[in-house]
Amino acid sequence: MSNPAESYESYMVPTLFAPWASHLVQSANPQPGERVLDLACGTGIVARYVAPWLGAKGAVTGLDLNPHMLAVARAAAERQGLAVEWREGRAEQLPFPDGSFDLVLCQFALMFFADRPTALAEIHRVLKNGGRLWLNVWQGLDRHAFYQTLHNVIQQRLGMSALQDIFALGEADRLRTLLAGAGFERVEIEPVSLTARFPDPAGFLAGEIDLDTAAIPSMQGLDDQARQAIIAAISEDMKAPLREVTQDDHVVIQFHAYVAHAG
Numbered sequence: 001m002s003n004p005a006e007s008y009e010s011y012m013v014p015t016l017f018a019p020w021a022s023h024l025v026q027s028a029n030p031q032p033g034e035r036v037l038d039l040a041c042g043t044g045i046v047a048r049y050v051a052p053w054l055g056a057k058g059a060v061t062g063l064d065l066n067p068h069m070l071a072v073a074r075a076a077a078e079r080q081g082l083a084v085e086w087r088e089g090r091a092e093q094l095p096f097p098d099g100s101f102d103l104v105l106c107q108f109a110l111m112f113f114a115d116r117p118t119a120l121a122e123i124h125r126v127l128k129n130g131g132r133l134w135l136n137v138w139q140g141l142d143r144h145a146f147y148q149t150l151h152n153v154i155q156q157r158l159g160m161s162a163l164q165d166i167f168a169l170g171e172a173d174r175l176r177t178l179l180a181g182a183g184f185e186r187v188e189i190e191p192v193s194l195t196a197r198f199p200d201p202a203g204f205l206a207g208e209i210d211l212d213t214a215a216i217p218s219m220q221g222l223d224d225q226a227r228q229a230i231i232a233a234i235s236e237d238m239k240a241p242l243r244e245v246t247q248d249d250h251v252v253i254q255f256h257a258y259v260a261h262a263g
Protein backbone atom coordinates (compact mmCIF):
# COMPACT_ATOMS: atom_id res chain seq x y z
CA MET A 1 0.00 0.00 0.00
CA SER A 2 1.35 3.45 -0.84
CA ASN A 3 2.40 5.79 1.95
CA PRO A 4 0.03 8.83 1.90
CA ALA A 5 2.86 11.21 2.92
CA GLU A 6 5.00 9.99 0.02
CA SER A 7 2.09 10.28 -2.44
CA TYR A 8 1.47 13.81 -1.15
CA GLU A 9 5.13 14.71 -1.76
CA SER A 10 5.43 13.06 -5.18
CA TYR A 11 2.03 14.06 -6.64
CA MET A 12 0.41 16.98 -4.77
CA VAL A 13 3.55 18.99 -3.96
CA PRO A 14 4.93 19.48 -7.51
CA THR A 15 1.49 20.05 -9.04
CA LEU A 16 -0.16 22.21 -6.38
CA PHE A 17 1.71 23.07 -3.20
CA ALA A 18 5.18 23.94 -4.59
CA PRO A 19 3.96 26.82 -6.81
CA TRP A 20 1.97 28.25 -3.89
CA ALA A 21 4.99 27.83 -1.57
CA SER A 22 7.15 29.73 -4.03
CA HIS A 23 4.55 32.52 -4.17
CA LEU A 24 4.18 32.68 -0.36
CA VAL A 25 7.94 32.77 0.29
CA GLN A 26 8.57 35.46 -2.33
CA SER A 27 5.72 37.57 -0.94
CA ALA A 28 7.08 37.25 2.62
CA ASN A 29 10.51 38.40 1.36
CA PRO A 30 12.63 36.64 4.01
CA GLN A 31 15.92 38.29 4.92
CA PRO A 32 19.35 36.73 5.54
CA GLY A 33 19.79 35.91 9.22
CA GLU A 34 16.06 35.61 9.98
CA ARG A 35 14.60 32.80 12.07
CA VAL A 36 11.61 31.28 10.30
CA LEU A 37 8.91 28.78 11.31
CA ASP A 38 7.06 26.73 8.67
CA LEU A 39 3.96 25.87 10.69
CA ALA A 40 2.03 22.72 9.73
CA CYS A 41 4.86 22.09 7.29
CA GLY A 42 3.60 18.75 5.91
CA THR A 43 6.44 17.44 3.78
CA GLY A 44 8.19 20.79 4.23
CA ILE A 45 7.96 22.42 0.83
CA VAL A 46 7.73 25.94 2.33
CA ALA A 47 10.69 25.30 4.68
CA ARG A 48 12.73 23.94 1.77
CA TYR A 49 11.93 27.02 -0.36
CA VAL A 50 12.71 29.49 2.40
CA ALA A 51 15.99 27.91 3.64
CA PRO A 52 18.22 29.27 0.83
CA TRP A 53 17.01 32.85 1.50
CA LEU A 54 18.29 32.88 5.09
CA GLY A 55 22.05 32.41 4.71
CA ALA A 56 24.36 30.81 7.26
CA LYS A 57 23.11 32.98 10.15
CA GLY A 58 19.42 32.29 9.56
CA ALA A 59 17.50 29.20 10.60
CA VAL A 60 14.28 27.45 9.60
CA THR A 61 12.15 25.08 11.65
CA GLY A 62 9.32 22.98 10.24
CA LEU A 63 6.61 21.79 12.64
CA ASP A 64 3.75 19.38 11.97
CA LEU A 65 1.65 16.99 14.03
CA ASN A 66 2.04 14.14 11.53
CA PRO A 67 5.31 12.19 11.96
CA HIS A 68 4.89 10.50 8.55
CA MET A 69 4.85 13.89 6.80
CA LEU A 70 7.89 14.95 8.85
CA ALA A 71 9.83 11.81 7.88
CA VAL A 72 9.31 12.60 4.18
CA ALA A 73 10.21 16.26 4.83
CA ARG A 74 13.47 15.31 6.58
CA ALA A 75 14.52 12.93 3.79
CA ALA A 76 13.72 15.50 1.06
CA ALA A 77 15.68 18.28 2.82
CA GLU A 78 18.65 15.96 3.30
CA ARG A 79 18.60 15.04 -0.38
CA GLN A 80 18.62 18.76 -1.21
CA GLY A 81 21.43 19.47 1.30
CA LEU A 82 19.25 21.91 3.27
CA ALA A 83 19.59 22.46 7.03
CA VAL A 84 16.08 22.48 8.52
CA GLU A 85 15.09 21.61 12.07
CA TRP A 86 11.99 19.36 12.06
CA ARG A 87 9.71 19.25 15.10
CA GLU A 88 6.62 17.21 15.85
CA GLY A 89 3.98 19.28 17.62
CA ARG A 90 0.63 21.03 17.53
CA ALA A 91 -0.06 24.55 16.35
CA GLU A 92 -2.22 25.07 19.43
CA GLN A 93 0.73 24.44 21.78
CA LEU A 94 3.94 25.51 20.09
CA PRO A 95 7.08 24.13 21.75
CA PHE A 96 9.01 27.41 21.46
CA PRO A 97 9.70 30.30 23.87
CA ASP A 98 8.07 33.70 23.32
CA GLY A 99 9.64 35.80 20.56
CA SER A 100 11.51 32.93 18.85
CA PHE A 101 10.85 33.84 15.19
CA ASP A 102 11.03 36.79 12.79
CA LEU A 103 8.65 35.14 10.35
CA VAL A 104 6.00 32.43 10.58
CA LEU A 105 4.78 30.88 7.31
CA CYS A 106 1.69 28.68 7.33
CA GLN A 107 0.52 27.24 4.02
CA PHE A 108 -2.99 25.77 3.58
CA ALA A 109 -3.28 24.51 7.14
CA LEU A 110 -5.13 27.02 9.35
CA MET A 111 -8.47 25.50 8.30
CA PHE A 112 -7.44 22.13 9.78
CA PHE A 113 -6.47 23.42 13.22
CA ALA A 114 -8.89 22.16 15.86
CA ASP A 115 -8.61 25.45 17.78
CA ARG A 116 -7.79 28.28 15.36
CA PRO A 117 -7.90 31.19 17.88
CA THR A 118 -5.45 29.38 20.19
CA ALA A 119 -3.14 28.47 17.28
CA LEU A 120 -3.09 32.10 16.06
CA ALA A 121 -2.43 33.36 19.60
CA GLU A 122 0.46 30.87 19.78
CA ILE A 123 1.86 32.21 16.49
CA HIS A 124 1.59 35.74 17.88
CA ARG A 125 3.41 34.64 21.06
CA VAL A 126 6.35 32.98 19.27
CA LEU A 127 6.88 35.96 16.92
CA LYS A 128 9.39 38.62 17.94
CA ASN A 129 8.23 42.22 18.29
CA GLY A 130 7.93 43.41 14.72
CA GLY A 131 7.79 39.83 13.43
CA ARG A 132 5.35 38.84 10.72
CA LEU A 133 2.98 36.04 9.80
CA TRP A 134 2.28 35.06 6.19
CA LEU A 135 -0.37 32.42 5.57
CA ASN A 136 -2.71 31.23 2.86
CA VAL A 137 -6.08 29.50 2.87
CA TRP A 138 -8.35 28.41 0.04
CA GLN A 139 -11.27 30.61 -0.91
CA GLY A 140 -14.68 28.94 -0.60
CA LEU A 141 -16.15 25.97 -2.45
CA ASP A 142 -18.29 28.45 -4.43
CA ARG A 143 -15.01 29.54 -6.15
CA HIS A 144 -13.98 25.94 -6.99
CA ALA A 145 -16.64 24.45 -9.25
CA PHE A 146 -15.06 21.00 -9.66
CA TYR A 147 -14.69 20.56 -5.90
CA GLN A 148 -18.20 21.89 -5.29
CA THR A 149 -19.53 19.14 -7.58
CA LEU A 150 -17.36 16.49 -5.90
CA HIS A 151 -18.58 17.71 -2.52
CA ASN A 152 -22.23 17.45 -3.62
CA VAL A 153 -21.70 13.93 -5.02
CA ILE A 154 -19.92 12.64 -1.91
CA GLN A 155 -22.51 14.26 0.33
CA GLN A 156 -25.34 12.59 -1.61
CA ARG A 157 -23.64 9.19 -1.31
CA LEU A 158 -22.28 9.43 2.24
CA GLY A 159 -24.13 12.23 4.01
CA MET A 160 -21.02 14.36 4.46
CA SER A 161 -17.66 15.17 2.84
CA ALA A 162 -14.31 16.41 4.10
CA LEU A 163 -14.20 19.07 1.38
CA GLN A 164 -16.19 21.39 3.63
CA ASP A 165 -13.22 21.48 6.02
CA ILE A 166 -10.61 22.08 3.31
CA PHE A 167 -12.50 25.12 1.96
CA ALA A 168 -13.80 26.25 5.37
CA LEU A 169 -11.94 29.57 5.64
CA GLY A 170 -13.02 31.05 2.36
CA GLU A 171 -14.28 34.38 3.70
CA ALA A 172 -11.75 37.19 4.00
CA ASP A 173 -13.72 38.95 6.76
CA ARG A 174 -13.72 35.82 8.90
CA LEU A 175 -9.97 35.44 8.44
CA ARG A 176 -9.43 39.10 9.34
CA THR A 177 -11.52 38.72 12.51
CA LEU A 178 -9.58 35.60 13.53
CA LEU A 179 -6.22 37.34 13.03
CA ALA A 180 -7.31 40.50 14.84
CA GLY A 181 -8.68 38.41 17.72
CA ALA A 182 -5.26 36.80 18.19
CA GLY A 183 -3.62 40.21 18.72
CA PHE A 184 -2.39 40.99 15.20
CA GLU A 185 -2.72 44.72 14.53
CA ARG A 186 -1.69 45.11 10.91
CA VAL A 187 -3.65 42.61 8.81
CA GLU A 188 -3.62 42.59 4.99
CA ILE A 189 -5.48 40.00 2.90
CA GLU A 190 -5.26 39.63 -0.86
CA PRO A 191 -6.90 37.19 -3.28
CA VAL A 192 -4.49 35.18 -5.43
CA SER A 193 -5.27 32.61 -8.16
CA LEU A 194 -2.98 29.97 -9.67
CA THR A 195 -3.73 27.24 -12.20
CA ALA A 196 -2.63 23.67 -11.43
CA ARG A 197 -2.13 20.85 -13.95
CA PHE A 198 -2.42 17.29 -12.62
CA PRO A 199 -1.25 14.35 -14.77
CA ASP A 200 -3.25 11.07 -14.83
CA PRO A 201 -6.89 12.28 -14.52
CA ALA A 202 -8.17 8.89 -13.27
CA GLY A 203 -5.46 8.77 -10.61
CA PHE A 204 -6.23 12.38 -9.65
CA LEU A 205 -9.92 11.58 -9.13
CA ALA A 206 -9.17 8.38 -7.16
CA GLY A 207 -6.81 10.34 -4.90
CA GLU A 208 -9.34 13.12 -4.32
CA ILE A 209 -12.14 10.67 -3.51
CA ASP A 210 -9.87 8.79 -1.12
CA LEU A 211 -8.78 12.01 0.61
CA ASP A 212 -12.30 13.35 0.92
CA THR A 213 -14.01 10.18 2.13
CA ALA A 214 -11.39 8.30 4.20
CA ALA A 215 -12.24 10.01 7.49
CA ILE A 216 -16.03 9.84 7.10
CA PRO A 217 -17.51 7.64 9.85
CA SER A 218 -20.16 6.02 7.59
CA MET A 219 -17.32 4.97 5.25
CA GLN A 220 -15.14 3.56 8.00
CA GLY A 221 -17.87 1.15 9.13
CA LEU A 222 -17.99 -0.53 5.69
CA ASP A 223 -16.15 -3.66 4.58
CA ASP A 224 -13.73 -3.40 1.69
CA GLN A 225 -16.23 -4.52 -0.95
CA ALA A 226 -18.89 -2.00 0.13
CA ARG A 227 -16.27 0.76 0.28
CA GLN A 228 -15.06 -0.05 -3.25
CA ALA A 229 -18.68 -0.02 -4.50
CA ILE A 230 -19.25 3.49 -3.10
CA ILE A 231 -15.96 4.74 -4.55
CA ALA A 232 -16.95 3.30 -7.95
CA ALA A 233 -20.35 5.02 -7.74
CA ILE A 234 -18.77 8.38 -6.86
CA SER A 235 -16.25 7.96 -9.72
CA GLU A 236 -19.11 7.25 -12.12
CA ASP A 237 -21.01 10.37 -10.96
CA MET A 238 -17.81 12.40 -11.48
CA LYS A 239 -17.06 11.14 -15.02
CA ALA A 240 -18.59 14.11 -16.85
CA PRO A 241 -17.30 16.79 -14.41
CA LEU A 242 -13.81 15.24 -14.70
CA ARG A 243 -14.00 15.35 -18.50
CA GLU A 244 -14.88 19.04 -18.31
CA VAL A 245 -11.62 19.88 -16.52
CA THR A 246 -9.41 17.52 -18.58
CA GLN A 247 -7.12 18.94 -21.30
CA ASP A 248 -4.29 17.00 -23.02
CA ASP A 249 -4.62 14.16 -20.51
CA HIS A 250 -4.18 16.56 -17.57
CA VAL A 251 -6.69 17.89 -15.07
CA VAL A 252 -6.46 21.68 -15.24
CA ILE A 253 -8.03 23.59 -12.37
CA GLN A 254 -7.73 27.19 -11.29
CA PHE A 255 -7.34 27.51 -7.52
CA HIS A 256 -8.23 30.64 -5.57
CA ALA A 257 -6.70 31.51 -2.21
CA TYR A 258 -6.46 34.36 0.25
CA VAL A 259 -2.92 35.27 1.18
CA ALA A 260 -2.85 37.05 4.52
CA HIS A 261 0.00 38.80 6.23
CA ALA A 262 -0.09 40.22 9.69
CA GLY A 263 2.22 41.66 12.30
Ligand SMILES: C[S@@+](CC[C@H](N)C(=O)[O-])C[C@H]1O[C@@H](n2cnc3c(N)ncnc32)[C@H](O)[C@@H]1O
Nearest residue numbers: 017040041042064065066090091107109112113
Ligand atom coordinates in the same frame (compact mmCIF):
# COMPACT_ATOMS: atom_id res chain seq x y z
C1 LIG B 1 -2.71 20.49 3.39
S1 LIG B 1 -1.37 20.07 4.43
C2 LIG B 1 -0.27 21.45 4.07
C3 LIG B 1 1.15 21.08 4.36
C4 LIG B 1 2.20 22.09 3.92
N1 LIG B 1 2.04 23.37 4.60
C5 LIG B 1 2.22 22.26 2.42
O1 LIG B 1 2.01 23.38 1.94
O2 LIG B 1 2.45 21.27 1.71
C6 LIG B 1 -1.93 20.47 6.07
C7 LIG B 1 -0.95 20.04 7.17
O3 LIG B 1 -1.42 20.55 8.43
C8 LIG B 1 -1.03 19.63 9.43
N2 LIG B 1 -1.82 19.94 10.64
C9 LIG B 1 -3.17 19.86 10.77
N3 LIG B 1 -3.53 20.26 12.01
C10 LIG B 1 -2.39 20.61 12.67
C11 LIG B 1 -2.12 21.13 13.96
N4 LIG B 1 -3.11 21.35 14.83
N5 LIG B 1 -0.85 21.37 14.30
C12 LIG B 1 0.17 21.14 13.42
N6 LIG B 1 -0.03 20.65 12.17
C13 LIG B 1 -1.29 20.40 11.80
C14 LIG B 1 -1.31 18.29 8.80
O4 LIG B 1 -0.63 17.25 9.47
C15 LIG B 1 -0.82 18.52 7.36
O5 LIG B 1 0.53 18.14 7.21
